[in-house]
Amino acid sequence: MVRALFMISVNTKFPTDSHGWAELLPERQARQALSGSHRVPWVVVGAGLTGLACARRLGELHPDQEILLLDARQVGQGASGRNSGFAVATSQFPGGVVLKQIENYRRVNRINREGLDLLSAQVSRNAIDCQWCEQGIYHTAADRMAMKEYEHFLHYLETLEIDHRVLDKTALHDRLGTDLYQVGIHVTGGALLQPAALVRGLADTLPANVRLHEQSPALKIEDGKPITLHLATGEVKTDKLLLAMNYEAPTLGFLRRYIIGSTLSGSFTRVLSKKELASLGSLSEWGVISLHGGGATLRLTRDHRLCIRNAAEYYGSKLLPDKKLIQRKPIHRAAFDKRFPQLAQVAFEFSWSGVEGISRNGTNFFGLQRDNIYLAGGYNGSGISRGTAFGTAIADYASGETSRTVSDCLASAPGAWMPPWPLLDIGAFFTVHSRFRGVGLDR
Numbered sequence: 001m002v003r004a005l006f007m008i009s010v011n012t013k014f015p016t017d018s019h020g021w022a023e024l025l026p027e028r029q030a031r032q033a034l035s036g037s038h039r040v041p042w043v044v045v046g047a048g049l050t051g052l053a054c055a056r057r058l059g060e061l062h063p064d065q066e067i068l069l070l071d072a073r074q075v076g077q078g079a080s081g082r083n084s085g086f087a088v089a090t091s092q093f094p095g096g097v098v099l100k101q102i103e104n105y106r107r108v109n110r111i112n113r114e115g116l117d118l119l120s121a122q123v124s125r126n127a128i129d130c131q132w133c134e135q136g137i138y139h140t141a142a143d144r145m146a147m148k149e150y151e152h153f154l155h156y157l158e159t160l161e162i163d164h165r166v167l168d169k170t171a172l173h174d175r176l177g178t179d180l181y182q183v184g185i186h187v188t189g190g191a192l193l194q195p196a197a198l199v200r201g202l203a204d205t206l207p208a209n210v211r212l213h214e215q216s217p218a219l220k221i222e223d224g225k226p227i228t229l230h231l232a233t234g235e236v237k238t239d240k241l242l243l244a245m246n247y248e249a250p251t252l253g254f255l256r257r258y259i260i261g262s263t264l265s266g267s268f269t270r271v272l273s274k275k276e277l278a279s280l281g282s283l284s285e286w287g288v289i290s291l292h293g294g295g296a297t298l299r300l301t302r303d304h305r306l307c308i309r310n311a312a313e314y315y316g317s318k319l320l321p322d323k324k325l326i327q328r329k330p331i332h333r334a335a336f337d338k339r340f341p342q343l344a345q346v347a348f349e350f351s352w353s354g355v356e357g358i359s360r361n362g363t364n365f366f367g368l369q370r371d372n373i374y375l376a377g378g379y380n381g382s383g384i385s386r387g388t389a390f391g392t393a394i395a396d397y398a399s400g401e402t403s404r405t406v407s408d409c410l411a412s413a414p415g416a417w418m419p420p421w422p423l424l425d426i427g428a429f430f431t432v433h434s435r436f437r438g439v440g441l442d443r
């Protein structure tokens, strides 16, 4: 049942709304906010995919110890519940294959694969109802620059011997019901999912020694042994603190000048009729990622909606307010009509926005920040598989465990520095804007 649109605001520092994939799910009772004083060996801040994976792993590694997991908002309200739902096994690196980077490509893809396998196992073991569909992902090109990226991506897949299939315009039309794309590649590894349902499912199946508190923003960290975490309604003393706060890590003094939020937005149609669905070709669900970084991502969901996301902007690392969302709708609509003229009568039922954490050089963050304070995050729009692997690995690392994934995460390039405000805002504006350069028909 679709819920009415309304605003839920935890506080002005951590604003949120109910738009997005969560809007398609039944009401959920949030876990109680934290109050009072607590002493625990482990605290994880942030209950997105990174924090959930981290808390789960800590719970498994230390079955006799209590793990506290805190989120400022309700589970599903962060990027992890608002993304487009592509859990990739293979990352696309724009530009031609750089031979010196081959080991790096393999490293990133190993991390992706690890996260995808972890998620697949958790979804199946815990019977999480999140439209999990492990049938691969379509990468498409309509215009000149995306066609160039198509050549690069094909060369990359062949060089790395990654399973894929090339599809021409007719084959794409038969599968997706659109004539827009000249060419595409189906990469067989990768899953589609309903992001809000996934994170809710993961949060509801945490080990018994993990205690989740929602709507519990951590406001201040006091170093020491133990570390003290201050909240508006209480405090927690802990031996080890693991931060999984994505682009909001700077609010607690971490990754300042290394990460910002880029705000993306998209729209969902109403549920399509049988006849409308039949006009979309032979597949019952699919996901398309553009080969141009500014191109649209599209989903035909298991519950028969089309979803399109093709806007991105710097909006101070915040969600778009309703007024702005309404203004973005024509951008989503133009992209939809261009692809599916046969569905011109199908209205959008709602629009949503989400904030992804981006670094200047596209790196991810992993490791020890200060004495007994660890951090993982910042995946530049590709954090479903990777965030799960990073979250699991940071729990291992903080527990003194070693693994191939820990080494792979530790090998992430250092972040590139960003200038302070107001140059930061100007730079961020142009960085986000530049992703649309030459996008043409792919937007």
Ligand SMILES: Cc1cc2nc3c(=O)[nH]c(=O)nc-3n(C[C@H](O)[C@H](O)[C@H](O)COP(=O)(O)OP(=O)(O)OC[C@H]3O[C@@H](n4cnc5c(N)ncnc54)[C@H](O)[C@@H]3O)c2cc1C
Residues within 6 Å of the ligand: 014, 045, 046, 047, 048, 049, 050, 051, 070, 071, 072, 073, 077, 078, 079, 080, 081, 082, 083, 084, 085, 086, 087, 088, 216, 217, 218, 219, 244, 245, 246, 247, 248, 249, 251, 252, 264, 265, 309, 353, 354, 355, 356, 357, 376, 377, 378, 379, 380, 381, 382, 383, 384, 385, 386, 387
């Ligand atoms: C529109 C959109 C589409 C995307 N599409 C895809 C996609 O298709 N595939 C893909 O792989 N990735 C995609 N991404 C990126 C992906 O969603 C993120 O990389 C991933 O969800 C990051 O997970 P996380 O747990 O690190 O961060 P988040 O999900 O952002 O979680 C961080 C959590 O920390 C909490 N928090 C912050 N500060 C505090 C505090 N002080 N106290 C307590 N809690 C705090 C927040 O409330 C939040 O819940 C997309 C992102 C967006 C926005």
